[in-house]
Each structure stands twice: as structure tokens, then as C-alpha cells.
Amino acid sequence: MAEYFAGMEAGGTKFVCAIGDSSGQILAEERFPTTYPQETIDRSISFFLNKKTDWDIQLTSLGIGCFGPIDLDRSSSSYGHITSTPKPGWVNANIVGPLSEALHVPIAFDTDVNAAALGELKWGAGVNLENFIYFTIGTGIGGGAIINGKPLHGLIHPEMGHIFLNPNPDDTYKGKCPYHRNCFEGLASGPAISERWNTSPQSIPTDHPAWDMEADYIAQAMSSLICSFSPQKIILGGGVMKQYHLFPKVQRLTQVYLNSYVQSDLIINHIDDYIVPPRLGDQAGVKGALALALDLDR
Amino acid sequence: MAEYFAGMEAGGTKFVCAIGDSSGQILAEERFPTTYPQETIDRSISFFLNKKTDWDIQLTSLGIGCFGPIDLDRSSSSYGHITSTPKPGWVNANIVGPLSEALHVPIAFDTDVNAAALGELKWGAGVNLENFIYFTIGTGIGGGAIINGKPLHGLIHPEMGHIFLNPNPDDTYKGKCPYHRNCFEGLASGPAISERWNTSPQSIPTDHPAWDMEADYIAQAMSSLICSFSPQKIILGGGVMKQYHLFPKVQRLTQVYLNSYVQSDLIINHIDDYIVPPRLGDQAGVKGALALALDLDR
Numbered sequence: 001m002a003e004y005f006a007g008m009e010a011g012g013t014k015f016v017c018a019i020g021d022s023s024g025q026i027l028a029e030e031r032f033p034t035t036y037p038q039e040t041i042d043r044s045i046s047f048f049l050n051k052k053t054d055w056d057i058q059l060t061s062l063g064i065g066c067f068g069p070i071d072l073d074r075s076s077s078s079y080g081h082i083t084s085t086p087k088p089g090w091v092n093a094n095i096v097g098p099l100s101e102a103l104h105v106p107i108a109f110d111t112d113v114n115a116a117a118l119g120e121l122k123w124g125a126g127v128n129l130e131n132f133i134y135f136t137i138g139t140g141i142g143g144g145a146i147i148n149g150k151p152l153h154g155l156i157h158p159e160m161g162h163i164f165l166n167p168n169p170d171d172t173y174k175g176k177c178p179y180h181r182n183c184f185e186g187l188a189s190g191p192a193i194s195e196r197w198n199t200s201p202q203s204i205p206t207d208h209p210a211w212d213m214e215a216d217y218i219a220q221a222m223s224s225l226i227c228s229f230s231p232q233k234i235i236l237g238g239g240v241m242k243q244y245h246l247f248p249k250v251q252r253l254t255q256v257y258l259n260s261y262v263q264s265d266l267i268i269n270h271i272d273d274y275i276v277p278p279r280l281g282d283q284a285g286v287k288g289a290l291a292l293a294l295d296l297d298r
Numbered sequence: 299m300a301e302y303f304a305g306m307e308a309g310g311t312k313f314v315c316a317i318g319d320s321s322g323q324i325l326a327e328e329r330f331p332t333t334y335p336q337e338t339i340d341r342s343i344s345f346f347l348n349k350k351t352d353w354d355i356q357l358t359s360l361g362i363g364c365f366g367p368i369d370l371d372r373s374s375s376s377y378g379h380i381t382s383t384p385k386p387g388w389v390n391a392n393i394v395g396p397l398s399e400a401l402h403v404p405i406a407f408d409t410d411v412n413a414a415a416l417g418e419l420k421w422g423a424g425v426n427l428e429n430f431i432y433f434t435i436g437t438g439i440g441g442g443a444i445i446n447g448k449p450l451h452g453l454i455h456p457e458m459g460h461i462f463l464n465p466n467p468d469d470t471y472k473g474k475c476p477y478h479r480n481c482f483e484g485l486a487s488g489p490a491i492s493e494r495w496n497t498s499p500q501s502i503p504t505d506h507p508a509w510d511m512e513a514d515y516i517a518q519a520m521s522s523l524i525c526s527f528s529p530q531k532i533i534l535g536g537g538v539m540k541q542y543h544l545f546p547k548v549q550r551l552t553q554v555y556l557n558s559y560v561q562s563d564l565i566i567n568h569i570d571d572y573i574v575p576p577r578l579g580d581q582a583g584v585k586g587a588l589a590l591a592l593d594l595d596r
Contacts, residue, residue, distance in 0.1 A: 069559075069560070069561065083561050084558070084559060084561050131450075131451075131452040131453070143526075147445045147446065147450060148445065148446055148448065150446065152429075152445060152527070152528070153429075153528065154429040154527055154528030154529055154530060155429070155528045155529060155530045155560075155562055155564065155565075156528050156560060156561070156562055157528055158525065158526055158527060158528045159525045159528070159559070159560060160525060160526055161525075162525040162559060163461075163521075163522040163525050163526055164463070164464055164518055164521065164522050164555070165462070165464075166462055166463075166464050166465075166480060167464075179556075179557045179558075179559040180555070180557060180559065182464060183525075220462055223461075223462065224461040224462050224522065224526075225526065227456065227457045227458060227459075227460040227461050227481075228441075228456055228458055228461060228522075228523065228526045228527070229450070229452055229456060229526070230450070230451065230452030230453045230454050230455055230456045230457070231452055231453060232452060232453045257462070257478070258477075259477045259478060260382070260477075261367075261382060261457070261460060261477040261478065262367070262454060262457060263367065263381050263382050263454070264453055264454055266453065267453075
């Protein structure tokens, strides 16, 4: 009998819900904007319940890749909640609870970026790798890491968007992050670009200096993360990275920052194979959520 | 029959050679300054050969924790060598080769900081932890990581001393690292302190502003690394951290930098249990090298 798995990418901009099979193929999918917790979670629940009824199927498990910070400690009273997010309305939002009550299935819960990294490990740019990093650069900035083939959690979970960067001397913008001056998310997220240049990133032409500054911040972050993790690859997804002209700039500037200190042929001579877009494209997040559900079943 | 293991901490300042048993107890140890490769390695070989003869024993294996960057790829022609170090005379130095030829034992080779982390995992401040970071802050700055109970290697190995920091606006010093402006090692290593203040760190009084600046740089690095790895603990060793008055300053400033974004009771309320000195003290490096030798045997 075919098994059906549920995946939910709970992003800061949009939610993506999907039902897939054990090979990761998506059989049905719905995308909608992230408004407020009750409305957005209710809409997710309706999607899954309707599909169960319409198709007359059972769901084996649900994987949720969620924007954060989130509580992953199953012994904690706030397990499955978002914690200290700057996103209005979502502080302490319970994500796992209402889905568990409505669907009665085992739930795997992880960060959106760890989920996306897992999806890329199974079916995308991370196949056959043991150690790599996945970043989303969009409304927020977050990084997930696969280490020895598994998502990294540690004490809570990484918050790679909040590493500190050196502000460009020409940059008078004070940063978007309410917690930190000069962190990666504060200087380089989509909203930071909008606020700094007083226009939407989509409307900024590709030859505008905004993109040189953006590439510089991303490259600075990549250099520090390469020195921290020594990853075999870095995958850059998210809305901002849809500006594909950023890739060659980020690749070149990362080489400039590292200055040949890390003696890797891959980084020095083939960086276009090293800092890459997600192979799963827009489906990295939701396929990652499906991957979480599949892993729970094994 | 008792087994004997050899450990060698090949540091940028000193080498420590030891013979130990399977419980990690050190039975004989010798320390000498790091001069030039042939002289220093010959002295290490003599130590091991003399002990073998004097005690009439066989060595089961040798673990080497080495300053870097080093080549850990067993399929590479420069496996077991130091690669691009700024240390004069040691570029491309072959470490494993001469020891292997002289001693005829299996050799485990890793970074000095991964070895020290492994030693702390087995017998020190990392017992019962799955994910933590060990730093040495001394002649150079390096970090090793234990992830899911194992040393992290990745593409090559981490070089955490080369993450970028924000220079203090009052700091006119240009940095000691020949590869990077503004990296952690360039701004905060022992030689950087010496050059910035034009005196040896040991002679700087504890109430001198040099230590506030040093603590600030270390705390900045710790904040970025906590956001990157979400470690369960950070162990800070090395010559500079013998200035134990730095610990409370680093702990407090790390909290200031993180600004309660990472919602961990341990970090917010018990940071003196979170950023700690090595429990193995001066023996972290050489006991770590023994731990490498022991792991090879299993």
C-alpha cells in the first residue's frame, strides 16, 4: 500500500503545505502568505484534512520546517513553539500543538533551513555529501548544517543569520535586526535592502551598487562560515538569492576574503561548484519538510 | 599485557610528547620549544625511541594533534603535512612521514584543537556532551568542534581563528594575520596583543584596557560561533586564557553581544558553566593526542 507523507514549510513570508510519497515526489501542494498564527495554521490544517477526505488516505507522518528561533527540546513545555522571533504576532506561537491535535500523526519538527538542507541532501545539491551548509537569504537569514549526514542542532539550533559582520565604511544604514547591530540578517536580509535603499529589492537594477554591497556582506559571512565549518558545499536559497547575478559576485568576493588561506582546489579553482543555488529550487523547503517526515518513519 | 600509546601535541609554541595507558594516564612526558621542523621532530622521535628502549615496550599507536592548517586527506600526496601556515620554516613541513618511518606504528593525525577537544570529551570538561567547541588562544587562534561526539573535519578542517570580527573603533592596530584584515587571530592572538601594546601580554596589568579590548574581541567571536554551531559548551584554552581574569569579562560581554536572542537558560543565567577553561589544563593538547591514538586502536 502506498504511504503518504505530509510536509509543511512554515516560512516567515509564506507557508507551503504538501503531500508526497516515499520517493519525495509531491502529489499536492498549496502555498499561502504567512499572516497571523491562527489563520495560517488553520489554513494548513484544512489543506491536510481536505486532502485526507478527498483522497480517502491516511498520513504516515508530518514534517515541519519552521522559521525560528524555535524550541526543539521535547522535554520542554514550549516544545514545538516559535520563541523569540522579531516577526510580529509570532512570538511564542505554538506550531506543533494544533497540527498534532488536528491530524493525530507523528510530527518531526526542525528549523526551515535544517529541513531544506535535509531535502537537498536527499534529492538535491547535497546528494553524496556529509558536511554542508544551506542558507536562506530572504525576509530573514538563516543557515542549517548537515554534519556527518545529519542536521546539526546542538544546544538549541544554529542561528547563522546572526553572526557579526563588518559594516562597509560607505554603509550608513543601521541594520534591521532588533537584537544586534551589524549581524548578517540585520545588514543583508531583504527588508534591510529595502530599508537601506528605500525601494523593493525586485525594483533595483542589477548594475546598482546595492548588489555589490549585498554580495560583499554575503561573501564576508560565507568566508567566516567556511572557516568555522569547513563545509564541502554551501547552498544559497531564499528570495534575495533569486537575483542570480549575485552568485558570481559572492563567489569572487568569498575568494578575495579568504585570500587563498584555505588551500582547497574546490574553493580556489572551482568556486562556482562550491557556492551554489538549491537544486530543488522553490521546493527545497517543502521537500525538506517531507524529508523530515520520511526520516521519522524509519 | 598493558598497552602503551604515544601522543604528540605539535603546537606553534611548544611540542609535548607523552606515553600513556589506555585510561589516558600519562606515564612519561617531555616538553620542548617549537624551533624548526627537523630539529623539533627529531627530538620527538628520540623521546619515543628512548622510552621504547629504556622500558622495553612496544607502542600500539601514535596520535598527533598538530597546529595548522594541515592536510588530513589520506589520498593526498601532502597527507600529514602542515600547509599554508604563517609560521616561518613550517610551510609544507612533513609531520607524519618522519614519525611513521622512525616508529612503525599506526598514526592518527588531526588538528591540535580537534585533539584537545577529543581529550576534553573523554576526560575533561566535555564528558557527556555531544556538541561543543574547544579554542586555543595563544600564539595562534584555532577552534576544534565535537559534533555528535566526533571531531569535525569537513572539506579540510575548521580554521575558526580566521572568522572576521568588527575592529573596535579605538583600535588603530592593523592586525597580525598576513592573510586577513580583522580576523580573530589577527586581532586577538598573543602576538597581536604584544604588537598592539608594544609589550608582552604577561607584563600587562590585569586592570589595563588591553584586556577589555581582548575580552571584547573574544566575546564577539564567541557570539558568532554560538550562532553558527549552537554548542552545548565552549572551552577556552591556550596561553592568553591563562589570564583567568578574562573569563568573567568574556562571559559577560558574550551575553551583551547575544542580547538574549538565543533563549538558553544556560547562556542567559549560567554562562560561567558555559564558557569555561579546559579541565585538563596544560595537558588538554597532549591528552587529546593520546585520545586520538586510543580511538585509532578501536
